[in-house]
Amino acid sequence: MEDNKTLYIFIDESGNFDFSPNGTKYFILTxxxxxxxxxxxxxxxxxxxxxxxxxxxxxxxHATEDKQDVRNLVFNAIKSLNDFNIDCVIAQKNKAxxxxxxxxxxxxxxxxxxxxxxxxxxxxxxxxxxxxxANFENIExxxxxxxxxxPKNKKENILxxxxxxxxxxxxxxxxxxxxxxxxDINCQIADYCxxxxxxxxxxxELRPLENIxxxxxxxxxxxxxxxxx
Numbered sequence: 001m002e003d004n005k006t007l008y009i010f011i012d013e014s015g016n017f018d019f020s021p022n023g024t025k026y027f028i029l030t031x032x033x034x035x036x037x038x039x040x041x042x043x044x045x046x047x048x049x050x051x052x053x054x055x056x057x058x059x060x061x062h063a064t065e066d067k068q069d070v071r072n073l074v075f076n077a078i079k080s081l082n083d084f085n086i087d088c089v090i091a092q093k094n095k096a097x098x099x100x101x102x103x104x105x106x107x108x109x110x111x112x113x114x115x116x117x118x119x120x121x122x123x124x125x126x127x128x129x130x131x132x133x134a135n136f137e138n139i140e141x142x143x144x145x146x147x148x149x150x151p152k153n154k155k156e157n158i159l160x161x162x163x164x165x166x167x168x169x170x171x172x173x174x175x176x177x178x179x180x181x182x183x184d185i186n187c188q189i190a191d192y193c194x195x196x197x198x199x200x201x202x203x204x205e206l207r208p209l210e211n212i213x214x215x216x217x218x219x220x221x222x223x224x225x226x227x228x229x
Contacts, residue, residue, distance in 0.1 A: 006140065012194040063194075145178075196212055
């Protein structure tokens with residue numbers, strides 16, 4: 001049940017944590033934020049069932065794996081939605097100071113390089129989102145759902161880091177979860193938005209971005225001065 005007092009934030013990622021020349025050029029975190037995660041989502045459920053009816057084995061939507069015809073249909077559906085905002089932080093990895101992704105050895109254990117880098121990008125993304133919603137006094141709770149890309153021990157480190165950050169920066173009740181993309185249609189929308197931003201950066205493919213451009217509220221390259229869009 002939607003109450004308009006809970007802000008939901010769904011976060012997806014693109015790129016890898018390989019900082020050698022063999023890795024992706026960028027690591028990108030993209031979020032969609034909404035107070036109404038159920039509104040009009042049946043349009044995507046209907047699309048999926050329609051594809052199943054036509055013999056297309058569409059278990060869930062995932063932009064990297066979906067056929068181009070399916071991507072076109074999904075983007076058309078996402079374009080029709082008007083109840084969420086997009087925020088994005090882009091990290092051009094070869095411009096990152098090595099201190100951002102080298103492992104820290106502390107008395108309480110080692111912070112892995114990928115977790116350290118992810119925490120940095122995630123904190124910046126959440127900061128942009130919360131700056132925009134800071135004056136929304138009616139917000140009572142925040143639900144953050146991230147992709148389930150890390151094993152349990154690394155998830156625990158991220159949770160600890162982000163909980164401390166949220167308590168310090170945004171004084172609201174909050175819950176943080178790691179969910180697989182296929183578990184929630186909003187996670188799949190975030191995946192599509194992240195993919196559109198990723199292909200723009202990695203191979204200058206602009207057409208997917210045109211479907212979501214009007215919903216982007218912030219998009220910032222963390223290691224290059226100035227706003228991205």
